[in-house]
Amino acid sequence: MLSFTLSALVSFAALPAEQPGEEVTPQYLYKVLSVENWKESQSAQSLKLSKDDEAFIHFSREDQLERITSKYWSKAPEYIVLKIDTSKLPGKMIYEVNPGGISKYYHLYDGSIPLESVSESKNIKN
Numbered sequence: 124m125l126s127f128t129l130s131a132l133v134s135f136a137a138l139p140a141e142q143p144g145e146e147v148t149p150q151y152l153y154k155v156l157s158v159e160n161w162k163e164s165q166s167a168q169s170l171k172l173s174k175d176d177e178a179f180i181h182f183s184r185e186d187q188l189e190r191i192t193s194k195y196w197s198k199a200p201e202y203i204v205l206k207i208d209t210s211k212l213p214g215k216m217i218y219e220v221n222p223g224g225i226s227k228y229y230h231l232y233d234g235s236i237p238l239e240s241v242s243e244s245k246n247i248k249n
Contacts, residue, residue, distance in 0.1 A: 152182040211240035
């Protein structure tokens with residue numbers, strides 16, 4: 124796998140800015156995954172996720188990625204950023220505030236991330 128810096132993510136298609144009250148799910152959202160979970164997912168139908176995604180699956184818009192990776196992935200030697208086609212996701216997508224937070228994110232309830240929904244992957248090395 125090739126290694127990219129976080130700034131290389133600008134090659135992903137830009138997502139439209141959220142409008143107040145808008146809850147239309149964008150065509151693409153992003154999921155950050157450990158290298159180990161990504162490798163395990165290659166032989167499965169759906170992505171192998173961490174325990175943080177048990178109640179619901181966390182997603183980010185492109186403009187939220189830097190905040191998420193710096194907060195949760197800055198100490199990982201490397202990780203994978205996936206561009207996910209939301210039209211291929213089973214389950215119920217909700218745009219809501221994280222528990223205990225103030226920022227809104229997309230959360231998938233009662234669903235999974237089929238491997239076929241991954242349109243791009245980037246290996247990021249810190």
